[in-house]
Amino acid sequence: MTIAHIFRAADKELYMVGGTVRDLLLRRPTSPDIDLTTNARPNEIKRLIAETHPDAVVTVGEQFGTVRVHYRRHASADDDAQRDTAADGTSPLPAALIAQVSGDLDIIEITTYRSDQYADGSRKPEVTFGDTLAGDLLRRDFPINAMARDPLSGEIVDPYGGREDLERGLIRAVGNDPASRFDEDPLRLLRAARFAAQLGFEIEPDTADALALQAPTLARISRERVRDEFTKLLVAEYPARGLRLLVDSGLMPWIVPEVLELCGVSQRPAHSKDVYDHVLRVVERTPARPATRWAGLLHDIAKPRTRSVEEGKIHFFGHEDVGAVMAREILHRLKFDRPFIEYVSRLVKLHMRANAYLPEWTDGAVRRLMLDAGEGLHDLLDLSRADITSYRQDKVSRAVARVNEMELRCQRLREEAERVPIRSPLDGNDLMRIFNREPGPWLRPLKDYLLGLVIDGQLAPDDREEATQLATAFLAEHPS
Numbered sequence: 001m002t003i004a005h006i007f008r009a010a011d012k013e014l015y016m017v018g019g020t021v022r023d024l025l026l027r028r029p030t031s032p033d034i035d036l037t038t039n040a041r042p043n044e045i046k047r048l049i050a051e052t053h054p055d056a057v058v059t060v061g062e063q064f065g066t067v068r069v070h071y072r073r074h075a076s077a078d079d080d081a082q083r084d085t086a087a088d089g090t091s092p093l094p095a096a097l098i099a100q101v102s103g104d105l106d107i108i109e110i111t112t113y114r115s116d117q118y119a120d121g122s123r124k125p126e127v128t129f130g131d132t133l134a135g136d137l138l139r140r141d142f143p144i145n146a147m148a149r150d151p152l153s154g155e156i157v158d159p160y161g162g163r164e165d166l167e168r169g170l171i172r173a174v175g176n177d178p179a180s181r182f183d184e185d186p187l188r189l190l191r192a193a194r195f196a197a198q199l200g201f202e203i204e205p206d207t208a209d210a211l212a213l214q215a216p217t218l219a220r221i222s223r224e225r226v227r228d229e230f231t232k233l234l235v236a237e238y239p240a241r242g243l244r245l246l247v248d249s250g251l252m253p254w255i256v257p258e259v260l261e262l263c264g265v266s267q268r269p270a271h272s273k274d275v276y277d278h279v280l281r282v283v284e285r286t287p288a289r290p291a292t293r294w295a296g297l298l299h300d301i302a303k304p305r306t307r308s309v310e311e312g313k314i315h316f317f318g319h320e321d322v323g324a325v326m327a328r329e330i331l332h333r334l335k336f337d338r339p340f341i342e343y344v345s346r347l348v349k350l351h352m353r354a355n356a357y358l359p360e361w362t363d364g365a366v367r368r369l370m371l372d373a374g375e376g377l378h379d380l381l382d383l384s385r386a387d388i389t390s391y392r393q394d395k396v397s398r399a400v401a402r403v404n405e406m407e408l409r410c411q412r413l414r415e416e417a418e419r420v421p422i423r424s425p426l427d428g429n430d431l432m433r434i435f436n437r438e439p440g441p442w443l444r445p446l447k448d449y450l451l452g453l454v455i456d457g458q459l460a461p462d463d464r465e466e467a468t469q470l471a472t473a474f475l476a477e478h479p480s
Contacts, residue, residue: 005152015038015133016034016149021147026199036110038111038113061111065111065112067109067111113129113130113131113135115128115136138159141174143161171203172207173192182211187221187229193233193246196238197241223333224335234293239280240281267303268314269313278300282296282299283386286383291344294327296383296386328342347380361406363457420461425467426464426471449474
């Protein structure tokens, strides 16, 4: 028996809510995270789901009315039959969704109806359990997220006009006072822009006015929550729409204020396309992965601070190096972990080298870029392709062809390195033994010198005799 049937037999309501319902109505792929809501209290939820013999029950969120249930099973024939009959004329319940409600996927979350109340200046709601579905839906952010669906009948409950907003392509705050709705949880300001970026929707005028009015309240939200929501916007289908909305509504100063410096900064004299427009195009052209989208946003972040004009020409000398430092500061401020910060910063630092590739490059130059990029090479090449935003198709085609050629050379050199690894014939122990010296500052430059010769193809990785002669000559020229 499914969870839905068990709750029904106990005379308890149970509905799917939130993004799952919205995406079903839009016929979009549904998230694997399925949220259910009920009038049962947490103790009753635990008692009822016990009949389904879950693998684990997580009660960390029980004080907020949420019980998380873990299962590892397979859908049954009964579930298939239910999938065929549970429809309301719009779209059938997908098999994965029925399995989730039936307890046949890994995790479901069941939350008691509730009404969130926020104290002035508080980041966290005071949770009060409720008794009605309509009351629970009223506390949500936008009507498109304030719909529910009966998992057994497929009936849609839509008290605030969510289906109409979906048809109109509109994001509107629940209730008649958008400013108050955002003041309850200012992260909703950023969520509005994120849904615009994901769905390609417009913001309803009164809601848009409230975004601008309430923008400073975003400072009350933890940087971790802002980081996560903004990253979801970046990897959405229409990120430029979301980014423009953040800038135009005055929200960006509370997220990545450095983006505002890009506006109005021309890249060539008498040229209308500024750095801001270019960056938005690059973000949209990069693959929808967090690291590449963040690198696309930040790759030219230092251009306003490095801009100079010489003999009528505009330059941005060293903007990649300054940009890498700024990227670290921005990502650190948003509480990203160190590996992500270093990874994105490396892409920012190297993007000009990748863009400068020419067929005349030696294999050694390509190897050096490969070594410096490390595991980020694939993302670096994707960023380089995205950075080609000329309106002249012939120029774009030639530039993309160069990047593609470099990718093929990297693949060839990688295959060669698998056969003959790129390493110096002499390691640190060899050098200390040959020259009868202790470890010290003399060793690193010598090792780098020999490795550089191997990378440039001037020294074979297994030629120890030649490496010894070259090392002796190097130390003679650099005795200090």
